[in-house]
Amino acid sequence: MSAVHAHATAHGAAAPAAPSGETTRVIVFEAPGRVAMRDASLRLAGDDEAIIDTAFSSISTGTERLVFDGRLPGFPQLRFPLVPGYESVGTIARLGSAARGLAVGDAVFVGGSSSFTDAAGVFGGQAARTIKRAAQLVPLHGIPLQAAPLLALAATSLHGIRRLGDVAGKRVGVLGAGAIGQFAARFLAASGAEVVCGDVNPARLAFTADCDVASVDVRDRPFDEIATGLDAVVEATGDPAQLATCARALRPGGTISLLSYYDELRVPYVDLFVKEVNVVVAREWAHDDLLAARDALANGSVGIGDLADVVLPATDCERAYRTAFSDPSVAKVILSWA
Numbered sequence: 001m002s003a004v005h006a007h008a009t010a011h012g013a014a015a016p017a018a019p020s021g022e023t024t025r026v027i028v029f030e031a032p033g034r035v036a037m038r039d040a041s042l043r044l045a046g047d048d049e050a051i052i053d054t055a056f057s058s059i060s061t062g063t064e065r066l067v068f069d070g071r072l073p074g075f076p077q078l079r080f081p082l083v084p085g086y087e088s089v090g091t092i093a094r095l096g097s098a099a100r101g102l103a104v105g106d107a108v109f110v111g112g113s114s115s116f117t118d119a120a121g122v123f124g125g126q127a128a129r130t131i132k133r134a135a136q137l138v139p140l141h142g143i144p145l146q147a148a149p150l151l152a153l154a155a156t157s158l159h160g161i162r163r164l165g166d167v168a169g170k171r172v173g174v175l176g177a178g179a180i181g182q183f184a185a186r187f188l189a190a191s192g193a194e195v196v197c198g199d200v201n202p203a204r205l206a207f208t209a210d211c212d213v214a215s216v217d218v219r220d221r222p223f224d225e226i227a228t229g230l231d232a233v234v235e236a237t238g239d240p241a242q243l244a245t246c247a248r249a250l251r252p253g254g255t256i257s258l259l260s261y262y263d264e265l266r267v268p269y270v271d272l273f274v275k276e277v278n279v280v281v282a283r284e285w286a287h288d289d290l291l292a293a294r295d296a297l298a299n300g301s302v303g304i305g306d307l308a309d310v311v312l313p314a315t316d317c318e319r320a321y322r323t324a325f326s327d328p329s330v331a332k333v334i335l336s337w338a
Contacts, residue, residue: 017043017044017046017117018043018044018117019041019042019043019044019117020041020042020043020044020045022041022042022129023039023040023041023042024039024040024042024115024127024128024129024130025037025038025039025040025127025128025314026038026039026040026083026116026119026126026127026128027083027084027085027126027127027314027317027335028040028081028082028083028119029067029068029080029081029082029083029084030080030081031070031080031081032068032069032070032071032080033068033069033070035068035317035318035321036317036318037314037315037317040083040115040116040117040118040119040127041116041117041118042115042116042117042129042131043114043115043116043117043131045094045096045131046096046098046133047096047097047098047099048096048098048099048133048134048135049096049099049131049132049133049134050092050093050094050095050096050099050102050108050131050132050133050134050137051092051093051094051095051129051130051131052088052090052091052092052093052108052110052129052130052131052132052137053090053091053092053093053128053129053337054088054089054090054110054125054127054128054129054130054337055089055090055091055107055145055336055337055338056088056089056090056145056146056148056149056311056334056335056336056337057085057087057088057089057125057126057149057314057334057335057337058087058088058149058150058152058308058332058333058334058335059085059087059320059321059324059332059333059335060084060085060086060087060152060153061178061179061324061325062180062238062260062261063086063123063261064084064085064321064324065325066261067082067084067122068084068321068325071263072122078122079120080120081119081120082119082120082121082122083115083116083119083120083121083122083124083125083126083127084122084123084124084125084126085112085123085124085125085126085127086111086112086123086124086125086152087111087125087149087150087151087152087153088109088110088112088125088126088127088130088149089107089108089109089110089140089145089148089149089151090107090108090110090130090145090337091105091106091107091108092104092105092106092108092137093129095134096134099134100134100135101134101135102134102137102139106139107139107140107145107148108137108138108139108140109137109138109140109148109149109151109152109290109294110125110130110132110137111125111132111136111138111152111285111290112124112125113125113127113130113131113132114131115127115129115130115131115132126314126317126335128314128337136287138151138287138290138291138294139294140294140298141294141295141298142298143294143297143298146308146311146334146336147297147304147307147308149308149334150179150183150297150304150307150308150332151290151293151294151297152285153179153180153183153332154183154187154293154296154297154302155285155289155290155292155293155294156180156183156259156282156284156285156289157180157181157183157184157186157187157259157293158183158187158285158289158292158293158296159282159283159284159285159286159289160184160234160257160258160259160282161184161187161188161191161234161257162289163257163280163281163282164232164234164255164257164280166191167188167191167192167193167231167232168191168192168193169192169193169194170193170194170231170232171193171194171196171229171230171231172188172193172194172195172196172230172231172232172233172234173195173196173197173198173223173227173230173232173233173234173246173249174188174195174196174197174198174213174233174234174236175197175198175199175218175223175233175234175235175236175237175242175245175246176198176199176235176236176237176238176242176260177197177198177199177201177204177205177207177208177215177236178199178204178236178237178331179307179331179332180236180259180260181197181199181234181236181237181259182197182204182207182208182305182307182331183302184234184236184259185197185208185211185213186211186213186302186303187296187302188213188234189211189212189213190296190301190302195212195213195214196213196214196215196216196226196227196230197213197214197215197216198215198216198217198218198223198226198227199215199217199218200217200218200219201328201329202217203328203329204328204329204331205217207305207306207307207331209305210303210305210306211303211305222245222248223242223245223246223249224245224246224248224249227249228249229249229250229251230249230250230251230254231250231251231254231255232250232254232255232256232257233246233249233250233254233255233256233257234256234257234259235256235257235258235259235260236259236260237260238260238261238262239260240262240263240264240265240266240267241266241267243256243258243265243267243271243272243279244267244268244271247267247271247272247275247277248271250275250277251275252275252276253275253276253277253278254275254277254278255277255278255279255280256277256278256279256280257280257282258279258280258281258282259282306331307331307332308332308334310323310330310331310332310333310334311333311334311335311336312333312334312335312336313335313336314335314336314337317335320333320335321333
């Protein structure tokens with residue numbers, strides 16, 4: 001199973017069931033490069049499922065950008081129109097008779113859904129109302145609703161950090177200070193690593209001011225000239241050409257953790273060969289990553305800082321997606337469904 005196929009399975013992109021007669025407002029990619037808001041028909045919910053009213057969602061500049069462009073690798077069933085998104089939070093409106101452990105009114109994270117009969121869900125979270133198995137929902141335990149959509153990236157970053165093993169006392173670089181790199185740096189620091197984070201955008205590097213991370217501007221000097229002899233590097237730019245840079249920054253036997261998604265990987269083999277570099281691939285979160293990341297954000301051991309400060313109404317979805325995809329100074333765009 002490919003990473004993207006696994007992603008679809010994890011987020012509930014199965015064939016929809018019978019219509020319920022209800023509709024909800026959704027953001028739709030009508031065709032590659034075209035976004036709009038319209039009504040979609042909700043399916044019937046199962047006995048073990050919950051119906052959630054969305055409060056906030058956020059836009060993924062990685063996966064959603066690939067979907068928006070119509071070029072999600074390894075996903076042959078990509079078809080339009082579709083409802084994107086897998087980073088939403090809200091409150092439970094209704095619960096099926098077999099749903100356990102939750103109550104109506106609980107605030108929960110929803111990692112995508114398959115909720116509609118007349119639009120594909122890839123991955124179905126950008127909607128005013130969604131349907132999800134209760135066992136897959138994550139209670140927020142006090143994380144503010146506006147910031148809680150970032151739990152998706154926090155859990156994905158934590159999963160990638162866990163792939164590195166024990167990082168306490170190690171020197172670890174993070175290349176790319178977007179939202180995923182920001183959380184990687186935060187979890188590394190919270191785990192006792194000495195962290196250096198590099199990016200070409202000073203505005204992104206400014207987001208590291210609230211955590212114990214050294215930031216380096218790599219516009220004029222390559223990352224591997226500034227940071228050398230690292231035990232590990234987290235590649236969070238999404239640019240496969242940066243793997244060679246990561247390799248050159250490592251000590252012999254060091255490790256690169258790939259915390260992005262790539263069309264393909266092409267790297268001069270000599271950069272990996274000379275230092276016998278280990279390369280580990282981080283797919284996405286598992287449920288225990290979501291729970292651990294939730295606890296870290298809730299208790300403050302990993303901070304969110306200013307990462308959730310840009311909020312736009314979901315009704316202004318064209319501007320929101322344009323901002324998310326084209327403004328590198330914005331770490332994350334949060335959509336309000338109120």
